[in-house]
Amino acid sequence: MTGRLILAATPIGNTDDASLRLRQLLQDAPIIAAEDTRRLFALAQRMGIAISGKVVSYHEHNETQRADDLLDNVENGLDVVIVTDAGMPSVSDPGYRVVTRAIERDLVVTSAPGPSAVLTALALSGLPTDRFTFEGFPPRKPGELARAIEGLQAESRTMVFFESVHRIDTTLAAMAQGFGASRPAAVCRELTKTYEEVLRGTLGELAERAAAEQLRGEIAIVVAGATERPEASLSSLVDEVLARVSEGERLKTAVAEVAQAAGYSKRDLYAAALAAK
Numbered sequence: 001m002t003g004r005l006i007l008a009a010t011p012i013g014n015t016d017d018a019s020l021r022l023r024q025l026l027q028d029a030p031i032i033a034a035e036d037t038r039r040l041f042a043l044a045q046r047m048g049i050a051i052s053g054k055v056v057s058y059h060e061h062n063e064t065q066r067a068d069d070l071l072d073n074v075e076n077g078l079d080v081v082i083v084t085d086a087g088m089p090s091v092s093d094p095g096y097r098v099v100t101r102a103i104e105r106d107l108v109v110t111s112a113p114g115p116s117a118v119l120t121a122l123a124l125s126g127l128p129t130d131r132f133t134f135e136g137f138p139p140r141k142p143g144e145l146a147r148a149i150e151g152l153q154a155e156s157r158t159m160v161f162f163e164s165v166h167r168i169d170t171t172l173a174a175m176a177q178g179f180g181a182s183r184p185a186a187v188c189r190e191l192t193k194t195y196e197e198v199l200r201g202t203l204g205e206l207a208e209r210a211a212a213e214q215l216r217g218e219i220a221i222v223v224a225g226a227t228e229r230p231e232a233s234l235s236s237l238v239d240e241v242l243a244r245v246s247e248g249e250r251l252k253t254a255v256a257e258v259a260q261a262a263g264y265s266k267r268d269l270y271a272a273a274l275a276a277k
Helices: 020-028 037-047 063-075 096-104 117-125 142-151 168-179 203-212 234-246 251-262 266-276
Strands: 004-008 031-034 054-057 080-083 108-112 132-136 158-163 184-189 197-202 219-223
Touching: 004 020, 004 063, 004 096, 020 037, 020 080, 020 108, 031 037, 031 063, 037 054, 063 080, 063 096, 096 108, 117 158, 117 184, 117 197, 117 219, 142 168, 158 168, 168 184, 168 203, 168 219, 184 203, 197 203, 234 251, 234 266, 251 266
Parallel strands: 004 080, 004 108, 031 054, 031 080, 132 158
Antiparallel strands: 158 219, 184 197, 184 219
């Protein structure tokens, strides 16, 4: 009989959120693949347990090369537990590649579910939870960030992002510019930890606060989806842009504002308006 590949969720902050099943797996699993082995042993110490199995590193830089080695153990009848620094493996963390490889090899994949920063931030945000999308970390470069936000302008589902403390002010400013300063949002930091804080307001308000004070800790941003608007035809949007240009407004400015209001691609509208002009 083969073993199992087990994705085990670890606490995102509060150690007491560790499940009994996680405790048992860490104590008994013959092999544990950890994103950071030092953090794993520190977690085990806080939980008051001893790890008896073999611990190997498994992170974004070696996960492709190490996947088959781990799965060879599964095929030989051993359980292999995958853990990351916090939360559920494969959700913005290592784990996806070994899962897809395990499926290709027809091996058993299961999970020990638990804490999730994505779901916790979504639940605490006060924004709609019936439909949502997880966007991970936004691009770092300003141009790529602006394009990514533009591509999401018409997204009607609530959006969840992760962000670093070093870029939170820049990202919120870009979101206020791209999604509109009045778009409702929440900044959730240090979830389940001592200094947990959820800041709710508009993107404009949150961007101003991030610029005025340094927000610390692990941060998730939750942004409301676009409200439904009657679909406008491209020709009517072009007419609106050209009318504003004829009144003296710059073409790029008119395109940006009309596209944002209509939830339309700024790039496509600019090309159409330029051709018509």
